[in-house]
Amino acid sequence: MPLRALLVGDLGVNSLNQVPMNDAAIRTAAFPSRFSGPTAPLSGYSENFFIDAYFRYYHTTYPFLHEQTFRAQYEGQSPRPRGETWPILLNTVLALGAWNIGEDDSTMDDTFYHTVTRHMQDTSVFEVGNLALVQALLLLSNYTQKRNKPNTGWNYLGLAVRMALSLGLHKEFPGWKISDLQREMRRRVWWGAYIFDSGASITFGRPVLLPEISIMDANLVLNIYEEVSSISPDIKAGKPCNII
Numbered sequence: 001m002p003l004r005a006l007l008v009g010d011l012g013v014n015s016l017n018q019v020p021m022n023d024a025a026i027r028t029a030a031f032p033s034r035f036s037g038p039t040a041p042l043s044g045y046s047e048n049f050f051i052d053a054y055f056r057y058y059h060t061t062y063p064f065l066h067e068q069t070f071r072a073q074y075e076g077q078s079p080r081p082r083g084e085t086w087p088i089l090l091n092t093v094l095a096l097g098a099w100n101i102g103e104d105d106s107t108m109d110d111t112f113y114h115t116v117t118r119h120m121q122d123t124s125v126f127e128v129g130n131l132a133l134v135q136a137l138l139l140l141s142n143y144t145q146k147r148n149k150p151n152t153g154w155n156y157l158g159l160a161v162r163m164a165l166s167l168g169l170h171k172e173f174p175g176w177k178i179s180d181l182q183r184e185m186r187r188r189v190w191w192g193a194y195i196f197d198s199g200a201s202i203t204f205g206r207p208v209l210l211p212e213i214s215i216m217d218a219n220l221v222l223n224i225y226e227e228v229s230s231i232s233p234d235i236k237a238g239k240p241c242n243i244i
Contacts, residue, residue, distance in 0.1 A: 047074075051098035051111075057100040062142065064135050064192050065093070066185055081132035084119045089136040091156075096143050109147075116140065129163040134189055137163065141196060154204065155197055157233045164193050170216045176198040190218050 031194070051074065055067050070093070072078035073086070075239035079080040099178075102108055116136075125133065137160035145153035164170070169190035172183075194210060201208045 030192070047094060050094045051103075052097070053101045054093045054097035057123065058096050062139070062192065064138055064189055068179065081130055083128075084125045085121045085130060085133045085136065088116055088119050088125070089132050089139075090144065092136045092139045099143065099146065109143075113143070113147075116149070126159070126163075127208060129166050131167065131169075131186065131189060134160050134163050134169070134193070138192055138196060139187065141200075145200075150204065154200060157193075157200055158209055161193050161197055164190055165211065167195070170211060170218050172217050172219060184222055184224070187218055187221050191221060 005237035051071070052234065059065065059067065069078060073080045074090065081089065091112040095109040098109035098112060100105070137156050141160060143153075144150075144156060147182045166187075169186050197209050200206070
C-alpha cells in the first residue's frame with residue numbers, strides 16, 4: 001500500500017477501468033472491497049478481470065510468468081501444466097490480482113487463496129515438480145508474506161527453492177534442446193527465488209537456503225520485450241532491448 005501511494009493516480013478500480021480490458025462488462029463494474037467470507041462467490045466478476053490486474057500491477061515488478069504463454073493456457077490454446085499444478089498457479093495469479101486492486105481491508109483475494117490451499121492438500125502435487133509449480137510457490141511465498149503470514153511465506157519459499165534446485169534451474173545445461181524462451185523463463189524463476197530467499201533471510205534473520213555460488217552457472221536474465229515468443233540472435237548477443 002505505501003508503494004501504491006507513491007505512484008501517480010489511483011491504482012484501485014477506477015484506474016484499472018481506464019485501460020483496455022478483456023471483458024467490457026466487468027471493466028465498467030464497481031468493485032466491492034469486502035466479501036462475506038473466503039468461500040463467497042465473486043458473482044459478476046470474471047477471472048479475466050483479476051488476471052488483467054495481476055499483469056498490470058504485480059507482474060511489472062515480479063515477471064516470473066510469460067504473459068502470452070499463461071493467457072494461452074488459460075484460454076485453452078496451449079497445453080496446461082498437469083494435475084493440480086494449473087489450478088494452483090491460476091488461483092495464485094487471481095489472488096494476487098485481487099489483492100493488488102483491493103483496499104486495505106479487502107478480503108476478496110481470500111476466495112482464490114482458499115482454493116489454492118484446497119488443491120495443495122493433494123500430496124501428489126509434490127511428487128513430480130515442474131517449472132509452473134515453482135512459479136506458483138514463489139508467488140505464494142510473496143503473497144502470504146504480504147497478507148501478514150510471514151511463516152507461511154517462508155515455508156512456501158523453502159519449497160520453491162528446493163524444487164527449483166531439483167529441476168536444475170541453477171544450471172544452464174547448454175546441450176539441452178529447449179527453446180530460448182524456456183531457458184529465459186527458467187532463469188527468471190531461478191533468480192527470483194535467489195532474490196526472495198536472500199531478502200527473506202535478511203528480513204527474518206534465518207539461514208540462506210541457496211547453494212554455494214560455485215555450483216550455480218545460470219545466466220542472468222535478458223533485457224527483452226515482454227511480448228516476445230522467441231529470442232533473436234541480436235538479443236542473445238547482448239544488444240540492448242527495453243523491457244515493456
